Amino acid sequence: MKTITVPLITVSALIFHSSTTMAAEVAGDLLHVYGRIHLSIDNSDTDGLDDDSYQDGISVSSNSSRLGFKGQYQQVIYQLEQEVRVDDGSKGTFADRNSFIGLTDDWGSLRAGIHDTPFKSIGSKWGIFADTIGDRRAILGAGYQSGNQLNERAKNMIMYQYDHHPALTFQAMYAVDPEDDGSNAGIVDNNKNDMFSAGLWWHIADITLSLAYEDWTGHSYIIDGSAYRIAAVWTTSEHRLGAIYEDIDPDIVNEFSRAAYGVNWKWGFIEAWELKLQYLVADDASGTTDTGGSNISAGIDHQLNDKTRLYLAYTATRNDADARFSAVDGGHGDEVKTVDGGAPNSVSLGMVFWF
Numbered sequence: 001m002k003t004i005t006v007p008l009i010t011v012s013a014l015i016f017h018s019s020t021t022m023a024a025e026v027a028g029d030l031l032h033v034y035g036r037i038h039l040s041i042d043n044s045d046t047d048g049l050d051d052d053s054y055q056d057g058i059s060v061s062s063n064s065s066r067l068g069f070k071g072q073y074q075q076v077i078y079q080l081e082q083e084v085r086v087d088d089g090s091k092g093t094f095a096d097r098n099s100f101i102g103l104t105d106d107w108g109s110l111r112a113g114i115h116d117t118p119f120k121s122i123g124s125k126w127g128i129f130a131d132t133i134g135d136r137r138a139i140l141g142a143g144y145q146s147g148n149q150l151n152e153r154a155k156n157m158i159m160y161q162y163d164h165h166p167a168l169t170f171q172a173m174y175a176v177d178p179e180d181d182g183s184n185a186g187i188v189d190n191n192k193n194d195m196f197s198a199g200l201w202w203h204i205a206d207i208t209l210s211l212a213y214e215d216w217t218g219h220s221y222i223i224d225g226s227a228y229r230i231a232a233v234w235t236t237s238e239h240r241l242g243a244i245y246e247d248i249d250p251d252i253v254n255e256f257s258r259a260a261y262g263v264n265w266k267w268g269f270i271e272a273w274e275l276k277l278q279y280l281v282a283d284d285a286s287g288t289t290d291t292g293g294s295n296i297s298a299g300i301d302h303q304l305n306d307k308t309r310l311y312l313a314y315t316a317t318r319n320d321a322d323a324r325f326s327a328v329d330g331g332h333g334d335e336v337k338t339v340d341g342g343a344p345n346s347v348s349l350g351m352v353f354w355f
Helices: 007-011 119-128
Strands: 025-026 031-045 057-062 064-071 075-081 099-104 108-116 153-165 170-178 192-203 207-219 223-235 239-250 259-272 273-282 294-305 307-317 328-330 332-336 345-354
Touching: 031 332, 108 119, 119 170, 119 192, 119 207, 119 223, 119 345, 153 192
Parallel strands: none
Antiparallel strands: 025 031, 031 057, 031 064, 031 345, 057 332, 064 075, 075 099, 099 108, 108 153, 153 170, 170 192, 192 207, 207 223, 223 239, 239 259, 259 273, 273 294, 294 307, 307 345, 328 332
């Protein structure tokens, strides 16, 4: 068996190649080092929630900045990815983002570890303000009091994925103790808490249709329940139009028993410049009134070069009298919460660099 060695000088001389992650390649397919640094300067108004935890004013925010290692050796695939907080250094847990090992062949891939659920991935691929103040998680997957809860990265998961390029992608995931907090370290995972999720992406010419379903037992907020999402995206040379609908059906916690929906639009009006708009609505929870909310986001992006994007964004949430959906909740490092009936908002100047 041939032994592969990578001298220090080889590791130091990283060879950049073109890919979706702009990864640095070390020793062929064996190891790719990649990452993203995403910082923004925000000015936020919670509309009444000004205390030691959530304050109004200026904030420097690290937004899902990350460092990762991934690769493939013959039929073996792996990835180790973690968030890094480049604003204050508060993140330190290694491999806290999508991290796994698995096998792949012509029939698909099987992987085990930590990974976004297919239900979450439907929203991620649909959204156009990922990890900025306009991230869709202020409404999608959120409860009118508890906020963003159903956009999960499941732990202790096993996932099968099949890709039939370019037309079809299918994912099916099962996880035990999917919100594992470490309390069961060294013993069998808590099988009283589990999760199943499946998602399908179908590409037809310029249109992508997607559908996901998710079922939980022992979730920390909805306890037991299920949800589904349907999304559609139409892409042309200059425009991208999207629509999404989700319905959550909790067995116990009524807060999440509601539908939500939204539309978005992205327009490449000049070379290297894009205009973005998004609108999201959450209906009243079942059997209640005045528990709905809406969020509107607008932004302009400039692709400075092939690895750097600059943007200016604005987001605002309007709540019914008994709801407190956040202006910013998920993906973006610094959240902007509010009080019942609040109308929080934020404006942001950001920079994203990936390698």
